[in-house]
Amino acid sequence: MRRQALTPRPDWRERVEALGLVWHTAADQPYWNEAACYRFDRRQIRQIEQATEELYQLCLTAGQHIVDQNLFHRFGIPDFAVPLIRKAWNEEPPALNYGRFDLGYDGVSPPKMFEFNCDTPTSLLEAAVIQWDWLEAVFPGQDQFNGIHDALIARWREIAPALPQPVHFTWAEEGAAEDAVTVAYMADLAREGGVQSLPVPIHRIEWTGLRFADPTGNPIKALYHLYPWEWLVREGYGSRIAHAPNLWIEPIWKMIWSNKALLPILWDLFPNHPNLLEAAFEPLPGDHARKPILAREGANISIVKDGQVAEATGGDYGDEGHVWQRLYDLPDFDGHRPVIGSWIVDGAAVGMGIREAGLITGNTARFVPHVIEG
Structure with a gap:
C-alpha cells in the first residue's frame, strides 16, 4: 500500500461533472483529488474483502443479539420505533442490504472497523463511477477493486419483483448537494435494474391521514430515502410511520447498524477480534x-x-x-491519512473508495482513487 503523487488531468473538472459529480470542490480545494492515487497489491485487496465480509457477519450476529436482548435503550431509539424494528428485522422486507464499512488499514495488519455507514451512505458516485472512469483514462489496462455499480444494479434487479412500483426516491434539499446527486445516481441504478423511480424531496412528502403521498397526490408505495432514520422518526409525522403501508428502503432495522452504539456491543460479543x-x-x-x-x-x-x-x-x-x-493509528503519508470505505451489497464485498484527511475524517476529507498492482 503506497501513495503515488500524480498530475491531474487538465480537464478533470469537466470530466467528473459530465459523470454527475458537480460538488467536486470544497473551500477552494478539490474534494475529488486525482493529484494522487493509492496503490495496493492483490493480497491487500483480498485482506480488505475478507475483513468486510467477516464484519458483515459479525453485524448480523450483533443485530440478532440486540433484538433478543432488547438493547434498544442503548441506541436512543424512540419507544414507538422498537416494534417496527423488531418486525422488519424478523420479516426481512426487500432491501438493498448495502453499506460502507469505514476501515483503518496500513497494508499489513488486519483492517479495523471504525463504523458501518449503512443507512444513508454517501461517497457512492465517486467510488462506483468517477474513480473507474479515472482509471480507464489514466491507467488503462490496470485494475481496481470496484464492482459497486454492477452489484447494485444486480441487487435492484433481484428485489424488483417484490417492490410495489414506482419507487419514490427522497433526500433533503437543504444541505449538501452530495445527497441529491447520490439519490439521482441510485435512481439511475434502480432503473437499470428494472425499477421505475420518481424523485420527491423529503419536505414535499405529505401525510394524507392514511398514507404518505407525493405533491401530486400519488401514493408512496415504496420509498428509498437518503435521509437518516433517526431524523425520520423525529419528524412531525414520525410516529405515523407505524401506520404507513409503504415499503422503506432501507428498512428501519438499519437504525441499529448505522448507530455507533453497535461498536461496544460488537466488542462485547467478539472481544479481541482482529x-x-x-x-x-x-x-x-x-x-x-x-x-x-x-x-x-x-x-x-x-x-x-x-x-x-x-x-x-x-x-x-x-x-x-x-x-x-x-484509537487506531492511521498510516501517515506526509500528512495524508487514508480511511478505506469498503462497500458491501447483501453480504458480498464489492469495491472501495478512499478518503484522506488528518486524524478525523470529516466533511473536508478528500476522495482519492486507487489502483491494484499486478
Whole structure:
C-alpha cells in the first residue's frame, strides 16, 4: 500500500461533472483529488474483502443479539420505533442490504472497523463511477477493486419483483448537494435494474391521514430515502410511520447498524477480534476516540492521545450519548491519512473508495482513487 503523487488531468473538472459529480470542490480545494492515487497489491485487496465480509457477519450476529436482548435503550431509539424494528428485522422486507464499512488499514495488519455507514451512505458516485472512469483514462489496462455499480444494479434487479412500483426516491434539499446527486445516481441504478423511480424531496412528502403521498397526490408505495432514520422518526409525522403501508428502503432495522452504539456491543460479543477496535459505553483509558452514537461526516468527535485532546470537530450531535473507541493509528503519508470505505451489497464485498484527511475524517476529507498492482 503506497501513495503515488500524480498530475491531474487538465480537464478533470469537466470530466467528473459530465459523470454527475458537480460538488467536486470544497473551500477552494478539490474534494475529488486525482493529484494522487493509492496503490495496493492483490493480497491487500483480498485482506480488505475478507475483513468486510467477516464484519458483515459479525453485524448480523450483533443485530440478532440486540433484538433478543432488547438493547434498544442503548441506541436512543424512540419507544414507538422498537416494534417496527423488531418486525422488519424478523420479516426481512426487500432491501438493498448495502453499506460502507469505514476501515483503518496500513497494508499489513488486519483492517479495523471504525463504523458501518449503512443507512444513508454517501461517497457512492465517486467510488462506483468517477474513480473507474479515472482509471480507464489514466491507467488503462490496470485494475481496481470496484464492482459497486454492477452489484447494485444486480441487487435492484433481484428485489424488483417484490417492490410495489414506482419507487419514490427522497433526500433533503437543504444541505449538501452530495445527497441529491447520490439519490439521482441510485435512481439511475434502480432503473437499470428494472425499477421505475420518481424523485420527491423529503419536505414535499405529505401525510394524507392514511398514507404518505407525493405533491401530486400519488401514493408512496415504496420509498428509498437518503435521509437518516433517526431524523425520520423525529419528524412531525414520525410516529405515523407505524401506520404507513409503504415499503422503506432501507428498512428501519438499519437504525441499529448505522448507530455507533453497535461498536461496544460488537466488542462485547467478539472481544479481541482482529477486525474490531475495543469500544465501550464508558471512557477508555489510554489513547481513544470519543464519538456520538448518532452523527454524520465526522462531527463532534474528539481524539485523545497521551491524555490530551489531539484533534476535535464541532457540530450539533451528541445529545443521544457517546461511545469510546480505541484509537487506531492511521498510516501517515506526509500528512495524508487514508480511511478505506469498503462497500458491501447483501453480504458480498464489492469495491472501495478512499478518503484522506488528518486524524478525523470529516466533511473536508478528500476522495482519492486507487489502483491494484499486478
